[in-house]
Amino acid sequence: MDLVLNEEQKLLRQAAKDFAHARSPLARARKLRGAGEGYSRDVWKEMAELGWLGLTIDERHGGTGLGHRYLMVVLEELGAKLAPEPIVSTALLGATAIELGGSAELQREHLPAIVKGERIIALAHHERHSRFSLAAIDTTAEASTGTTWTLNGEKLHVADGSIADHFLVSARVVDGVALFLVPASAKGVTVSREERVDGRSAASVRLDRVMVRQEMRLGAGGRGLRLLERVIDAGTAGLAAEMLGSMSAAFAMTLDYLATRVQFGVPIGSFQALQHRAARLYVETELARSAVMHASAMLDGLEGGAPVARAVSVAKAKCSDAFMAIAHEAVQMHGGIGMTDEHDIGLFLKRARVCEMTFGDAAYHRDRFARLSGF
């Protein structure tokens, strides 16, 4: 496995960079903060037309199946501009769950729709006391008749929950944990929108005697938790790529400021105290980049299991710490202007905190890494 981009991936990177520059400048992320749906349906459609939503989806279902290494390149460039479209939720979490756990019929119904930008799926796995645990679930699903399931419970911190048309819900069943695909329009589903610190939306989702068809359960009995873990690994690697793009952009913005901001008659970037801190931050971005590339390459590999999960945990632990460190330092090096809402660097700091806590923070992934390594 080579940790370099191939020619196709380089072209895709340039295309994504150009797109992000033209269609998703930082001013857009700023404008969409807390407003309306929090994303642009037009931009979403364009992303679908570019084929980005089907990069990891098999050709049988209308995707290209090029793989995670391709999607990561796109996510990195979008992360650089803090684009809020729900690619990770839909094209990674949603699509992976349906591709790995859905019936043939369910795949035919949803995967082509995801590729075309006609679905938005949100993962609803958090609960009030679950913190980062995937298994701490109070929501229940009961086989009420032979052909339906009835779900009861409350899910929190559902990213993109207020714009989703389907939820991926984890629930406790007789034989363990199961995942269900629940239409947002189902009777008994109540969605409350909440704004997060980064200006994006999340939702609380109440499930009150929600009935879904038998085949909306994903994965075989007793294997729901393993499926959920694999789904979240795919999403985590995608988020890490986005974080890599965001931290690199925040660093580049800071570097530019160091070279241009004049105090005591010289650019502040000529001060060694700042130069060495900047150099350390740069090293962090390089280390994070290697981990992200490795995680996506492992996801594209044939073998699953612990080596993939470990690679994902390495990437998320590194990106969480690196993005937070860079964002904190970026504000410090910008000085007073960095504290103003008017300056964009603050957008990165707020985003860093949300990314850090999504799919487990660095400490969670260190614990997981240790477990997977046998200590």
Place this chain on the structure above:
Amino acid sequence: MQGGGSGLEKFREETRAWLLANAPPSMRTPLAPGEEACWGGKKEKRSPDVQRWLDVNVERGFTAPTWPRTYGGGGLSKAEAKVLAEEMSALGLRPPLIGFGLSMIGPLLLQEGAEALRSEHLPPIVRGEIRWCQGYSEPGAGSDLASLQTKAVRDGDVYVLDGSKIWTSYAEKADWMFILVRTDPAAKKQHGITFLLMDMTTPGVTVRPIRLISGASPFCETFLTGVRVPVTNVVGQENQGWALARALLAHERTMIGDVFKERDDTDKLVAAARDHLGDDGGRIADPLVRDRIAALEIDQACLDLTMQRAKDGARAGQKPGHESSIFKLAGTELNQRRRDLHCAILGPQALGWESEPSAAGTAGYGPEELKATRDWLRSRGNTIEGGTSEIQLDIIAKRVLGLPDARGARKDGA
């Protein structure tokens, strides 16, 4: 011996057969504690097996597989040399010869040396007859290496050297030194330096070993008083030595970043943690230490992957930048964290310096524990030797990030 895969496969078979037929069985065992690899040189005492293994490899050119046959090398292609290395590794064979002759001055001479220097020095290196050391740092020139003051004054056909060098690894055991000297005191500091080759037996050379905070060390101080070196021993041109020295330094940095981690280091830390802090159903019982080990191994994985990425990039034709500074900085700091954590895990057992077995046959401090303590002390030098961490940060800030220097001018990666 070019050609397709079948030619290489034939080479592989022949090589394996030759290795099996010629390697003494003892050369297929790892070095025992305290045992040194074969560095060559006139002062080295070699066991019969080590000598035999050296001799047969010299005869086949395998001590310097890719060097031209004219100088005693093997004349192998890179692909063939890789096959040789793979076969040696598969059989668990020790390298027949290592050292700065093969890894540093030899490659430099091949690239930059005059023909007379090559034919004089390369064959004895290949044959393991001459051991080399590096004379760079001086008491007054550490991080600011270019300010070195050892003088070389021209007197007819010789330079007369006066000054002293410090941190010359293995100077005591070496036969020759490649040395940086000042030949033009009036020029800007980088422009008055010459790269010379010096016979350590020349009158006026004295060597004193340096004892470190971790105990005995390969480092030495070398004093030069009126040492006469022929002007024909200049590598490159007079006053042009700095560029050669810098090229070798970058090479050295990558080696230092890479050299520390031993394959079983993770297992060693985990085993020590289980031993000293307990095991809780497969987990290290102390959650804080467990977290520190995980953090260390995650950072190590990131660095290993970054080195792999640089290699993959080089193979794909990307021009190398200043990665060696990243590797040196990150690799040495990781090694320090590892050694420090090992001591933290050992607790009071990390306090030993020497230990005699007691009457009961048990020792107060085991050999592994004594080693961990000294490894920790020695590791503090990692971020100093071969260019301090602060120098690496300067290089990254100025040459990679293009940050302006103190005078306010913006440099463009030059």
